[in-house]
Every structure is written in C-alpha cells, then in structure tokens.
Amino acid sequence: MTYTRRRVLAAGSLAGLVSVAGCLEEFDADAGATSDDPNGNGDGNGNDDADGNESDDSDGDDPTDGTDRGETGEPDDEALPDGIDGYWVYSYDGGGTDETDAAVFSDAAEAERALEDEDLPDDERSDVEAFVDETAFETDRLVWIHTVGSNACYDLELDPLELDDADELRVSAAAVDASSEDEACAEMLTPLNVLVRVRFEDEIPSEGSITVTDGNGDEHGFAYASESESVSEDGSDSE
Structure with missing residues (x-):
C-alpha cells in the first residue's frame, strides 16, 4: 500500500x-x-x-482544509512492520535544489540546522518547524527526502516502511505524475519534499537505507550508519 x-x-x-x-x-x-x-x-x-x-x-481547526500539500497522517496498523510503532508524514513543495537528497535526523537541533536554508514561505516554514518540534527523538527518527518532479503535477509518494531482519530501516519514495489523462500540467521543475517521523517500539536502528526515484525515473540510493546517522549516497543512481 x-x-x-x-x-x-x-x-x-x-x-x-x-x-x-x-x-x-x-x-x-x-x-x-x-x-x-x-x-x-x-x-x-x-x-x-x-x-x-x-x-x-x-474554515476552522481541520488541518486538511484547502490543499493536499503538507498534510499529516498515520498509516493503518496492519501496514506497520514489527519494531515500528507508527509513522507520520508531512509533504511540502519548494526549497532545496534540483538534486535528489536525503537525511536522517536524530535530534531537533540537527534537523533545524539542515532545514533552515530551505527557501520556503513563512507559513510553510512554521508548519515544518512544528512537525520537527512534535518529534520525540527519544523514540523517533526524522527522515527527510528531497527530489524534483518534471512538471507541476508531480507528487512524492512514500512506500510502506520496512525493518529488515538485521533491524535496518528501509525507506523508499518516488516522484510520480499524479495528473489525470486530460489534465494539463505546467512544464516546470517542481521541488518535492517529505518528512517522515518514524516511531520505534524498542531500540532505534542505527543503520538503514533510503531509495529515491526522481522525476526522470533515475534511482538514487542513500545509506546511513553509526550513532551520528550521517547519510551518504551509495551510487545506485548510476546503475
């Protein structure tokens, strides 16, 4: 799903x-x-x-009024692998570059430093900061993914999270054209971002991988390891 x-x-x-x-x-x-x-x-x-x-x-407190951008949600329990207690998603456009990138944040200060240079409207930035603030890093990790769609109708779709036998977190996302057959889409590079707050049941994995497919269909692989959980591209986009 x-x-x-x-x-x-x-x-x-x-x-x-x-x-x-x-x-x-x-x-x-x-x-x-x-x-x-x-x-x-x-x-x-x-x-x-x-x-x-x-x-x-x-026009009240319903956070889903008006747009399908920047909404949060939680998947069904049946979709959660053992070891993951839940995850929440925040999607937004803008910011970043035309390069695909990914990161895993283990504390709020680290996330705020990395995201503060994104070129975002004030209201969008406030929502991003609120999502970071609501992350309990004692039990959670924050995954950030950025890529680019080739027109204004692209969305960044997140696949269900995986936790393999080695307790390594696997995250996959792809930029997809979400337009209908008769829908006209502006031809423009569209920055796409997603923040995923992952809550673990017990021990938080210190290793994992992130796979991102950009708007051109090219796949980029990133791996993270160690306590610092720094992320490096593993070169899978060259295959």
Missing part, C-alpha cells in the same frame, strides 16, 4: 465530515424557525445565519 499526499489527506477527512454534519443540523433547525415566521420566505436570517456558521466551521 502506498501513502500518497492524497491518501494522507484522506486520513483527516473524517473530521471535516463531522464538522459539515454539524452545520447541516444547525441549518435545518434555523430553516424550521424561519418557516414558522409569517413574514419570512425561507431566505431570511435563518439561512444567512446557517451560511455564516457553515463557513466558520469549515
């Missing part, structure tokens, strides 16, 4: 449905009140109030 941005968006959509349902109940109550008013025609204050309430609710 692959967790795309659109799938991550769906993870939070139930909250939006609950909000909408509440608005509909208020609308029905108000409409009933105005229908009893002999001076009303059903288009008066009752509907105006309902419209106002619906707008206020739908």
Whole structure:
C-alpha cells in the first residue's frame, strides 16, 4: 500500500465530515424557525445565519482544509512492520535544489540546522518547524527526502516502511505524475519534499537505507550508519 499526499489527506477527512454534519443540523433547525415566521420566505436570517456558521466551521481547526500539500497522517496498523510503532508524514513543495537528497535526523537541533536554508514561505516554514518540534527523538527518527518532479503535477509518494531482519530501516519514495489523462500540467521543475517521523517500539536502528526515484525515473540510493546517522549516497543512481 502506498501513502500518497492524497491518501494522507484522506486520513483527516473524517473530521471535516463531522464538522459539515454539524452545520447541516444547525441549518435545518434555523430553516424550521424561519418557516414558522409569517413574514419570512425561507431566505431570511435563518439561512444567512446557517451560511455564516457553515463557513466558520469549515474554515476552522481541520488541518486538511484547502490543499493536499503538507498534510499529516498515520498509516493503518496492519501496514506497520514489527519494531515500528507508527509513522507520520508531512509533504511540502519548494526549497532545496534540483538534486535528489536525503537525511536522517536524530535530534531537533540537527534537523533545524539542515532545514533552515530551505527557501520556503513563512507559513510553510512554521508548519515544518512544528512537525520537527512534535518529534520525540527519544523514540523517533526524522527522515527527510528531497527530489524534483518534471512538471507541476508531480507528487512524492512514500512506500510502506520496512525493518529488515538485521533491524535496518528501509525507506523508499518516488516522484510520480499524479495528473489525470486530460489534465494539463505546467512544464516546470517542481521541488518535492517529505518528512517522515518514524516511531520505534524498542531500540532505534542505527543503520538503514533510503531509495529515491526522481522525476526522470533515475534511482538514487542513500545509506546511513553509526550513532551520528550521517547519510551518504551509495551510487545506485548510476546503475
């Protein structure tokens, strides 16, 4: 099962449905009140109030309103390998270069230093920083992946995480054209990023690998090891 941005968006959509349902109940109550008013025609204050309430609710605290970029989510338990307690995804565009890159962060300061040079809007940067702040590095590791799509319709799709027999973390992601057959996409290089917060059940692996397929279909392999968990490209993109 692959967790795309659109799938991550769906993870939070139930909250939006609950909000909408509440608005509909208020609308029905108000409409009933105005229908009893002999001076009303059903288009008066009752509907105006309902419209106002619906707008206020739908623009509230639901983090999935408005875009499928930058949403967070958690996969189904059945998709988790033994040793991984859960993982959360934050996807965003912009920043970085036209080179594919990856990193594994073991503390907040390390992540903040690495990400502070990304060219991001203030609101996007705030969301990225919040995602880092919410990471408990005593049990978590933060994986960052960057690549480039060849048009504006590309998404960075994350495959289910793996923890092999040697307790090494395996992460794979690919830039894919998410457009429909009749959808026109602007021809432009599109920077794609994903942050993955991985929570482990017991010991945190000190070794692992990250495989990234860019917008041209070229595969890049990165390996990390040791306590510092520095990441180096292993040359698989030349194959």
